[in-house]
Amino acid sequence: RKEVEQDPGPFNVPEGATVAFNCTYSNSASQSFFWYRQDCRKEPKLLMSVYSSGNEDGRFTAQLNRASQYISLLIRDSKLSDSATYLCAVWRAGSYQLTFGKGTKLSVIP
Amino acid sequence: EPEVTQTPSHQVTQMGQEVILRCVPISNHLYFYWYRQILGQKVEFLVSFYNNEISEKSEIFDDQFSVERPDGSNFTLKIRSTKLEDSAMYFCASSENRQETQYFGPGTRLLVL
Numbered sequence: 587r588k589e590v591e592q593d594p595g596p597f598n599v600p601e602g603a604t605v606a607f608n609c610t611y612s613n614s615a616s617q618s619f620f621w622y623r624q625d626c627r628k629e630p631k632l633l634m635s636v637y638s639s640g641n642e643d644g645r646f647t648a649q650l651n652r653a654s655q656y657i658s659l660l661i662r663d664s665k666l667s668d669s670a671t672y673l674c675a676v677w678r679a680g681s682y683q684l685t686f687g688k689g690t691k692l693s694v695i696p
Numbered sequence: 697e698p699e700v701t702q703t704p705s706h707q708v709t710q711m712g713q714e715v716i717l718r719c720v721p722i723s724n725h726l727y728f729y730w731y732r733q734i735l736g737q738k739v740e741f742l743v744s745f746y747n748n749e750i751s752e753k754s755e756i757f758d759d760q761f762s763v764e765r766p767d768g769s770n771f772t773l774k775i776r777s778t779k780l781e782d783s784a785m786y787f788c789a790s791s792e793n794r795q796e797t798q799y800f801g802p803g804t805r806l807l808v809l
Binding site: 631681686 | 727729731737738739740741744746751752754785787794795797798799800801802803805
């Protein structure tokens, strides 16, 4: 089983739609969780960290379910500018590295 | 807003040549990283560097690779003898603490011919 798995998509949604992405991780020692956004041929940019209690930043909501070992990202009222690949990243205790999923591609259509 | 910078943005080299990729991490950060992303694939960890030494490396980071912090601001990745399969985007990242968010530079696109 891969350490971090994401549905690759693509997700094609109309403007204004709500879209949700899931990410599962296999290592129960994972402690910190992040969603990054990556535009084509650009660097990953932090979208938000994911906290146990869940957190919200404007139109974006992240949730963590430790028991089931998955994290989610909800985007409300999608904008054209949200079109990108969304990367799930996990940091494991005792390690220095972030482990990334392959990403989920989102296309928001006018 | 402070950011990680990388040079060059693009590098084309012949197989077997040495390349040095350069990064300037965010100034108050103590942990530095190199990742690579082969086209169409996921971002993969190469190496982390803390307190002037390698703290962790992946199986990708073999004897062909080395890292150095030659002065107080630069952090470099050297590939001694490039192979075709080293063609990828190389990202430098830095973080304030081990568990904190890692911030990525814009990357160097390396093409080995």
